Amino acid sequence: MSAPDAPPGPAATSAIRLDDVRIAFPIKGQSTYEAVASTSFAVAESEFVSIVGPTGCGKSTLLNAVAGLVKPAGGRVSVLGRPLVGLCREAGYLFQQDAVMPWKTALDNVALGLEVAGRPRAEAEREARDWLTRVGLARFADRYPHQLSGGQRKRVGLAQVLIRHPKILLMDEPFGPLDAQTRQIMGTLLLDLWAADRKAVLFVTHDLEEAIALSDRVLIMSAGPNARIIGDHRIDLARPRDTADIRLDRRFHELHRAIWSELKAEVVKTYGEASA
Numbered sequence: 001m002s003a004p005d006a007p008p009g010p011a012a013t014s015a016i017r018l019d020d021v022r023i024a025f026p027i028k029g030q031s032t033y034e035a036v037a038s039t040s041f042a043v044a045e046s047e048f049v050s051i052v053g054p055t056g057c058g059k060s061t062l063l064n065a066v067a068g069l070v071k072p073a074g075g076r077v078s079v080l081g082r083p084l085v086g087l088c089r090e091a092g093y094l095f096q097q098d099a100v101m102p103w104k105t106a107l108d109n110v111a112l113g114l115e116v117a118g119r120p121r122a123e124a125e126r127e128a129r130d131w132l133t134r135v136g137l138a139r140f141a142d143r144y145p146h147q148l149s150g151g152q153r154k155r156v157g158l159a160q161v162l163i164r165h166p167k168i169l170l171m172d173e174p175f176g177p178l179d180a181q182t183r184q185i186m187g188t189l190l191l192d193l194w195a196a197d198r199k200a201v202l203f204v205t206h207d208l209e210e211a212i213a214l215s216d217r218v219l220i221m222s223a224g225p226n227a228r229i230i231g232d233h234r235i236d237l238a239r240p241r242d243t244a245d246i247r248l249d250r251r252f253h254e255l256h257r258a259i260w261s262e263l264k265a266e267v268v269k270t271y272g273e274a275s276a
């Protein structure tokens with residue numbers, strides 16, 4: 001494990017970089033809630049980094065700071081070597097909730113991003129069909145979201161994000177609502193698509209196995225308040241990976257044991273506080 005202190009390398013080589021970022025929320029009738037203490041880390045270009053931590057520790061808050069949705073109380077967020085100002089326009093987001101529009105077909109949902117950006121309808125439709133094929137939904141182009149399964153809607157969501165070729169991907173429990181088997185299938189699909197051009201990914205999950213199966217590095221967050229990164233583990237499993245098969249690998253188990261031994265103490269703290 002490497003020490004989780006200052007981010008490595010100059011800002012220009014990092015896709016995402018946080019320097020001493022602190023995040024606090026005003027609470028009505030109280031002093032502020034210090035959610036995240038001074039935190040520094042970097043995600044290199046082409047790197048897939050996950051953040052794991054106990055529930056409520058601040059994983060989404062950190063991701064939202066990179067997205068520009070939460071303004072840090074201190075420190076600096078940089079994206080592709082430039083300090084972040086306002087919303088992060090270079091990012092594609094995938095959240096737990098579906099972002100599909102219920103009144104549009106799968107094809108129209110995927111084409112929408114290009115149409116809004118001013119691309120002619122015929123061109124947007126052609127690319128959308130191509131992306132639906134890549135996510136395994138070629139035959140479902142004319143279905144509305146309520147006619148799709150949860151996993152299929154997630155595939156539409158992935159196509160919606162990737163068709164715009166964002167420079168970085170920010171994902172917050174994107175496969176959260178799916179059953180375990182579908183999550184693994186979606187994880188493998190994500191890795192296959194990611195391998196084509198390896199964008200930097202910051203992926204938030206409470207599922208340590210998912211984090212190890214997908215990532216190049218797994219960061220561990222401590223329990224809040226004043227949460228911080230307390231572990232930074234390199235995942236030296238070979239790629240390409242099948243996110244189901246990789247779980248049978250001996251090295252996967254070694255990594256799981258090492259990371260869980262650090263994470264467990266934080267999870268126990270959180271449950272201890274909740275039941276106190």
Ligand SMILES: Nc1ncnc2c1ncn2[C@@H]1O[C@H](COP(=O)(O)OP(=O)(O)OP(=O)(O)O)[C@@H](O)[C@H]1O
Nearest residue numbers: 025033035054055056057058059060061062206224
């Ligand atoms: N807008 C807000 N105002 C006040 N407190 C907030 C706000 N957003 C988040 N928090 C608090 O900050 C802490 C971190 O929340 P966050 O959603 O980032 O946790 P998380 O690690 O993503 O949790 P989970 O795994 O359960 O989704 C929590 O204690 C939460 O109550």
